[in-house]
Amino acid sequence: MAASDNRRAITVGIFLSLGLIIFIIGVFTLGGEQKSFAKNIKISAVFDDVAGLKKGNDVWFSGVKVGTITSIKFVGTSQVDVNMKIDQSVQQFIHRNAGVRISSDGFIGNKLIVIDGGSPQAPQVDDGAVLQAEKLTSTDDIMKTLQSNNQNLLAITSDFKLLSHKILQGKGTVGTLLADSLMGEQLRRSMANLQTATASAARLAGQLDVFSKKMNTKGGFADKVLTDTVVFSRIKASIAQLQQAATNASTLTDNLNKVSNKLNEKDNAVGVLLNDPKAAAQIRSTLNNLQQSSIKLNDDLEAAQHNFFLKGFFKDRAKAKADSLRKK
Structure with a gap:
């Protein structure tokens, strides 16, 4: 009986010790x-x-x-x-x-x-x-944001649907381009012209580059003008002479204008002849009278040559003139 009690006590002690060890391990683990x-x-x-x-x-x-x-x-x-x-x-x-x-x-x-x-x-x-x-950021806020984005996406989709429908109907610039073959051809021609203009601009740029290189070639005209002081002085003198010639031409033009203005006035003889019809008529009349008088004078001289008293004088004069011609 006593031995049985001792075995039972030992068994209980062992289980209590194991339980205490497990408890301590669990406490330390959780802790x-x-x-x-x-x-x-x-x-x-x-x-x-x-x-x-x-x-x-x-x-x-x-x-x-x-x-x-x-x-x-x-x-x-x-x-x-x-x-x-x-x-x-x-x-x-x-x-x-x-x-x-x-x-x-x-x-x-x-x-x-x-x-x-x-x-x-x-x-x-x-x-x-x-x-x-x-x-x-709560879930409600995220859902509100998603809902707002969905509404915006729906609006964009609706707008795109309406836009594509108008394009298919040939409305607007894009629709017209897609539906109107003539406009499409014109657009292609415009693009071809633009490409041609671009190519021309490229060629012009190349030519300008070549020209600038020639301008910078040592010994050329541009190089002499830019670097040779003697050539520059001559060009400067030529420009001064051209300016002087232009000044003289301007002075000559002013003088011609003054002369032409004088011709339009009546305070000189030429102006009177050109602008006063009455004076011109008088001068013409005077000239006619002088012409008639010269004709009469010639007739009188012819008659005087045949006059008996002056006939010998004219013969001697003609003979002397003939002798002088022979001597020459």
Whole structure:
């Protein structure tokens, strides 16, 4: 009886020892996952909407779990204060201007908080610091955006459908181009003319390049004009002579204008002859009288040659003229 009791006591002791060992291992295991025995610091952030975030959810930094959410409580009117504890070993990588945002573990996984490290120039975060919370884009906002995009896409599709229908009916410039063969041919001709003009412009550019190279050829006319001071001086002198000739021509033109103006006036003899009909008639009459008088004088001289008293004088004069001609 006593031996049986002893075996029973030993068996119970063994099971109790195994259970205690398993319990201790489980405590340490769960504590290691929750980092219950590691040194932690506390931080917090205030959100307008936590989107189903719960106490005990994970806190991630650069894709690594660094802590857990310890409490969630309301503050102010409708804001939510989320308190977290994170491993002290990552404190040096998180800075005061770091931000926190709500994300999810996978597409439909548990909610979690993601910490952005902030800029390296800022000092590291302190225990009990309040980080800046980023606004969460909710599913409703995403659906509203998708709905708005769908409406815009529907409007664009409707407009494109109407536009394609008008094009098929030959309306508008594009429709006319597609439906009117004459306009299409004119467009092709215009494009051909444009290509021809482009080719001509290219040839002209090449010719200008060749001409400029010839202009820069040493010993050529342009080179002499630009570099030879003697040639430049001669050209300058020729230009001065041309300017002087132009000045003289201008002076001559002015003098001719003055003469022509004088001819149009009646204060000179030529002007009177040209512009005064009465004086011109008198002059013509005078000339007629002189002509008649000269005719009469010739008749009188002819009659005087046959006169008895003057006949010998004219004979001697004719004889002397004949002798002088023979001597020559």
